[in-house]
Amino acid sequence: MTNISAAMSEITRVAWWSLRALGCPIGAVERMAKVLAISEVLEGECLEALRHDEGKLIESFKADEPQFVRKNVQYGIVDASGRTFLDIGPRTVDLLTGIAKTSGAVRIRVRNASDLLGLSGACALAAHRGIPVLSIAMDDRTSSQLRWTLYVNTPSGIQTVSGSTGDGQSAILATLRSAGIASASLTDLLPAGEQDEIGDEPFALDLIGFAPRETCEFGADLANRANAELHWTDVSAALRDAYANGISVEASNLKFLYELETRAWAPSSERSRLQAGFGAPSPAS
Amino acid sequence: MQFDLPPFVRDAAMEVIGAASVERMKRYMRPAEEVMRGPTMGSMKASRVSFAYVLARRMMEERWCITLESCQCSANGQGRLQYRISARGVDFSYIARAYEWDGKEKVGRRSDGANRDMFGALFLGMPSPERVEQEFATFDLKSVEAMRTDSAVLGWTPANRSARIFDHVVEALAAGHQPEPGLIGSASGYLLRNGGFQGSGRNGSAAYPGIPHDHPLGHPFFADLFGLYMVRQVSIDLVNAIAKARNPNAVRLSDEIASYLAVGNSSGQGMCVALQRWPHWVSTWLTVREVSLAYAKSMPLDTQSVQRLRELLSRVAAYYDTVGVATEDYVVPNKVIAANLRTLRNGINETSEYLLWDDVANAAKVFDLETQEQLNSLLIDLYPSLSDRLADYLPVGAARERDVQPEMSIGELKSLLRRNYRWALGYDMRQSKTRQHFWYHSVDNGEQRRGERIIDPHEEFESFIDHIGLIQRLSCVAATYDHDITVGDLMFAHPDLEMAVSRVQYLAGLPYAEIRDNLIHKDFIPAHLIRFFLASLGIECSTPLSIRYVRGVFFQGIPLPAELANGTDRDWRYPVEPAAQTETLS
Numbered sequence: 001m002t003n004i005s006a007a008m009s010e011i012t013r014v015a016w017w018s019l020r021a022l023g024c025p026i027g028a029v030e031r032m033a034k035v036l037a038i039s040e041v042l043e044g045e046c047l048e049a050l051r052h053d054e055g056k057l058i059e060s061f062k063a064d065e066p067q068f069v070r071k072n073v074q075y076g077i078v079d080a081s082g083r084t085f086l087d088i089g090p091r092t093v094d095l096l097t098g099i100a101k102t103s104g105a106v107r108i109r110v111r112n113a114s115d116l117l118g119l120s121g122a123c124a125l126a127a128h129r130g131i132p133v134l135s136i137a138m139d140d141r142t143s144s145q146l147r148w149t150l151y152v153n154t155p156s157g158i159q160t161v162s163g164s165t166g167d168g169q170s171a172i173l174a175t176l177r178s179a180g181i182a183s184a185s186l187t188d189l190l191p192a193g194e195q196d197e198i199g200d201e202p203f204a205l206d207l208i209g210f211a212p213r214e215t216c217e218f219g220a221d222l223a224n225r226a227n228a229e230l231h232w233t234d235v236s237a238a239l240r241d242a243y244a245n246g247i248s249v250e251a252s253n254l255k256f257l258y259e260l261e262t263r264a265w266a267p268s269s270e271r272s273r274l275q276a277g278f279g280a281p282s283p284a285s
Numbered sequence: 286m287q288f289d290l291p292p293f294v295r296d297a298a299m300e301v302i303g304a305a306s307v308e309r310m311k312r313y314m315r316p317a318e319e320v321m322r323g324p325t326m327g328s329m330k331a332s333r334v335s336f337a338y339v340l341a342r343r344m345m346e347e348r349w350c351i352t353l354e355s356c357q358c359s360a361n362g363q364g365r366l367q368y369r370i371s372a373r374g375v376d377f378s379y380i381a382r383a384y385e386w387d388g389k390e391k392v393g394r395r396s397d398g399a400n401r402d403m404f405g406a407l408f409l410g411m412p413s414p415e416r417v418e419q420e421f422a423t424f425d426l427k428s429v430e431a432m433r434t435d436s437a438v439l440g441w442t443p444a445n446r447s448a449r450i451f452d453h454v455v456e457a458l459a460a461g462h463q464p465e466p467g468l469i470g471s472a473s474g475y476l477l478r479n480g481g482f483q484g485s486g487r488n489g490s491a492a493y494p495g496i497p498h499d500h501p502l503g504h505p506f507f508a509d510l511f512g513l514y515m516v517r518q519v520s521i522d523l524v525n526a527i528a529k530a531r532n533p534n535a536v537r538l539s540d541e542i543a544s545y546l547a548v549g550n551s552s553g554q555g556m557c558v559a560l561q562r563w564p565h566w567v568s569t570w571l572t573v574r575e576v577s578l579a580y581a582k583s584m585p586l587d588t589q590s591v592q593r594l595r596e597l598l599s600r601v602a603a604y605y606d607t608v609g610v611a612t613e614d615y616v617v618p619n620k621v622i623a624a625n626l627r628t629l630r631n632g633i634n635e636t637s638e639y640l641l642w643d644d645v646a647n648a649a650k651v652f653d654l655e656t657q658e659q660l661n662s663l664l665i666d667l668y669p670s671l672s673d674r675l676a677d678y679l680p681v682g683a684a685r686e687r688d689v690q691p692e693m694s695i696g697e698l699k700s701l702l703r704r705n706y707r708w709a710l711g712y713d714m715r716q717s718k719t720r721q722h723f724w725y726h727s728v729d730n731g732e733q734r735r736g737e738r739i740i741d742p743h744e745e746f747e748s749f750i751d752h753i754g755l756i757q758r759l760s761c762v763a764a765t766y767d768h769d770i771t772v773g774d775l776m777f778a779h780p781d782l783e784m785a786v787s788r789v790q791y792l793a794g795l796p797y798a799e800i801r802d803n804l805i806h807k808d809f810i811p812a813h814l815i816r817f818f819l820a821s822l823g824i825e826c827s828t829p830l831s832i833r834y835v836r837g838v839f840f841q842g843i844p845l846p847a848e849l850a851n852g853t854d855r856d857w858r859y860p861v862e863p864a865a866q867t868e869t870l871s
Binding site: 004006009011013021029030068091098099128240243244246261264275 | 487496497728729741742743746771778833
């Protein structure tokens with residue numbers, strides 16, 4: 001395995017075409033490419049997923065349109081119809097942030113997605129809009145633990161705090177309160193009870209969007225626990241570093257991204273070459 | 286029509302000219318429907334608010350120090366050059382690798398791939414000798430697929446020789462004399478031609494948002510344009526070095542001729558795609574230009590400004606006269622523009638009937654658009670205190686963030702569409718000629734080309750240029766939603782409209798944001814927008830060689846490094862070739 005440095009702008013620029021080659025519509029690709037690049041910084045393995053799951057992703061973009069059913073004022077369900085989260089994520093975040101900004105906190109359960117590709121990038125997008133977002137999803141495919149991450153916009157940029165649900169909801173509630181997101185209805189928002197559990201359904205997750213706020217700030221009490229059971233990430237700092245210094249990616253994954261891009265390029269022909277901008281050698285050169 | 290200026294522009298204008306003058310100035314701003322047409326935009330000329338001129342002013346005022354630290358060159362043209370640049374307390378490096386001429390003309394298209402006569406690398410800082418060697422070794426690969434760099438490099442500057450005069454100049458110097466008078470001007474004034482700056486992440490180079498804010502090149506297009514300045518400097522140092530390698534007694538190119546040199550440039554249709562993808566760039570550039578122009582037009586003629594404009598008109602007319610290249614029939618010949626400018630000059634004096642510069646601009650409407658826009662560019666030059674301050678908006682406007690506002694109601698979105706896109710919603714797209722073309726990337730190194738629907742393949746992967754179709758589609762879909770539904774609901778069901786929704790939302794309130802022409806129409810001429818982009822960057826003498834390809838020069842006449850270091854303030858624009866000067870100016 002050989003790693004090389006890729007630029008953030010390079011990934012977003014090339015992915016603009018690569019994702020189209022996988023079936024992403026042109027009008028959605030700008031943001032999808034950005035979510036992919038951000039997620040590569042925060043989670044890694046996103047470019048690798050394009051390579052390994054290429055066939056699945058192509059099928060995913062052809063799947064039925066997802067459906068959203070609003071169960072009540074604070075809860076709704078998105079049936080992803082087998083689509084990739086790279087597609088479902090940004091549009092669900094639009095839905096979630098739209099509701100949170102106009103009606104207050106809301107939980108949206110996403111079911112039947114084919115993966116969770118781009119989860120962190122989509123949630124960072126919501127936090128950037130001033131909506132604190134809590135995601136609760138399966139830790140990995142082999143664990144029964146649920147992993148949660150809270151994304152908030154602090155005065156110094158977007159930060160996340162993550163943990164797992166091994167100790168129930170207490171860590172989540174403590175984190176939310178530390179960020180000043182506590183409210184009387186908080187526990188109502190969190191998934192609870194047997195029928196509300198995500199359970200072992202692969203790639204199901206809950207996204208909870210809270211009422212908008214310009215900035216949040218985690219309390220000092222949380223910092224003391226961060227090294228033990230919680231994981232703290234300065235998203236904005238990670239992105240600044242990625243823009244300044246590039247991202248280390250596996251060479252074969254980047255090569256595949258470029259290979260995908262060329263699938264969106266038209267074959268050469270005499271007619272095509274005649275349509276190029278340049279016509280004839282410059283007489284003055 | 287009353288304009289709402291972006292807050293930064295309004296505040297900057299208030300600071301320089303005061304509230305009353307700002308209100309008066311706004312009355313002279315041109316409406317978007319007049320400015321945002323392809324032929325008008327394509328007629329615009331570089332001005333002091335174009336990026337190259339903003340950069341040049343900064344280099345002169347801040348006395349950037351550019352030193353050739355090493356130069357190894359052989360008689361056959363193989364060379365390695367390394368420069369140190371010191372500016373604003375930051376040291377950074379530029380290296381260049383020149384190759385022996387292979388006898389093949391390379392015009393600088395993307396489809397040429399890595400086959401270039403020269404490659405340069407602009408570093409963010411000072412690289413180690415090992416890092417420099419690594420970059421030279423990368424250039425020597427000459428393979429698009431294999432060549433990679435990293436975030437230490439701002440970008441590569443591939444360049445190609447002017448096949449017509451590069452060797453002539455070298456031979457003249459090696460023979461102990463300067464090139465014959467008129468030779469350089471006859472070949473558009475350059476020895477090396479830009480092969481397309483490869484930066485902002487290309488090949489792994491630094492992403493522009495990652496450039497430190499206080500870096501001298503941390504400004505839109507400064508890295509690209511400074512790279513061009515360095516290509517021009519390499520062209521001078523390279524001919525001197527090759528001549529010296531051939532004959533130790535060779536003479537150096539005189540400073541007078543070296544100062545006259547430019548760097549050549551050719552650009553194609555990809556520029557139109559960029560303009561459509563980043564409409565806030567268009568708005569930013571045009572807002573700076575049009576506000577500067579409106580203020581000039583609102584001002585009365587006085588002795589000083591009349592004298593200044595007459596001088597500028599004379600110089601520009603002389604400059605146009607020196608550019609005698611063949612061009613397309615939809616472009617006004619340079620000789621005609623030169624003659625028109627002289628006519629204008631002769632009509633402007635202290636006793637003429639004009640009260641305001643607006644009267645002069647109106648009088649110029651008897652001429653073609655290119656003459657009018659050249660006059661407009663020169664009017665901007667009359668009041669530099671405002672235009673230079675407004676140029677500070679260039680990085681501010683470029684940083685405008687694009688995102689969907691999902692909380693907006695559909696009713697409000699429809700209202701924005703009605704208010705800002707009436708021109709697009711009323712446009713009739715039913716006839717096939719209105720949708721005849723689509724643009725695509727070719728496997729020939731991704732070159733942007735134009736095809737015809739149904740006839741040419743790959744329409745499903747067309748580049749985005751059809752903003753009218755996009756807006757009409759959004760309007761149709763939005764019409765199926767009730768007013769009180771949120772945009773977030775619409776986005777969930779129609780994520781393919783993200784590009785449209787975010788466009789409508791983030792451009793709201795910006796003047797001059799949308800090009801009011803149909804780029805996929807059978808009769809649309811891409812060269813109009815290519816020329817506009819290039820003029821905004823600061824090109825001179827842009828001359829279309831087809832409807833899809835434009836060439837011209839950058840930085841012709843710009844001070845040499847020694848002058849920059851000495852803090853020169855000479856007005857270097859519109860130079861006349863040294864040997865031809867007396868004759869042309871008479």
